[in-house]
Amino acid sequence: MGYWLMKSEPDEFGIDDLERVGVEPWDGIRNYQVRNMMRDQMKKGDLAFFYHSNAKPPGIVGIMRIENEAYPDSCAFDPEDKHYDPKSDPDNPRWLRVDVAFEEKFDDILTLDWLKQQPELADCPLVRRGNRLSVMPLTEDQWDFILANAKRGQTRGGTNRGSA
DNA sequence: GCCAACGTTGGC
């Protein structure tokens, strides 16, 4: 079982949109490093945190499930599409996507500010300077740590994420 | 294969 963190701008597509539609193609990935990870490591049934970027505040807002292995991103073939890439040949697609399914929305966001303060996450690319990956793998320890804190916040019903 | 120009990401 693999664990991931995937970023999206809530103005474009947020956790509430995913909850409403249930399943959504995660398309528009135009970064080779991310594509390779999706192609080589991402498996059906993997879990991913949904991260809101360019949000106020940015942070982790819920969980989704990877529905299939990577397959060609047809958006790249559509000249009308925002993510059109004329260099992607339908006979040899350059870009891939997966479908993701809504799993859970947290009551409270785990903010980037809080995530940055956690020693357990010091090695996560998310909190490293200059990181630009929109999809990144998490270790099982990192996943468990984040999930435990998301749950703890829910049972408390509060927004306080002070390091205890 | 170098590297300057340019585009994008994403926090602030």
Added chain:
DNA sequence: GCCAACGTTGGC
């Protein structure tokens, strides 16, 4: 809206 960081492009 600004801008630091980084990836990509393309001339040479």
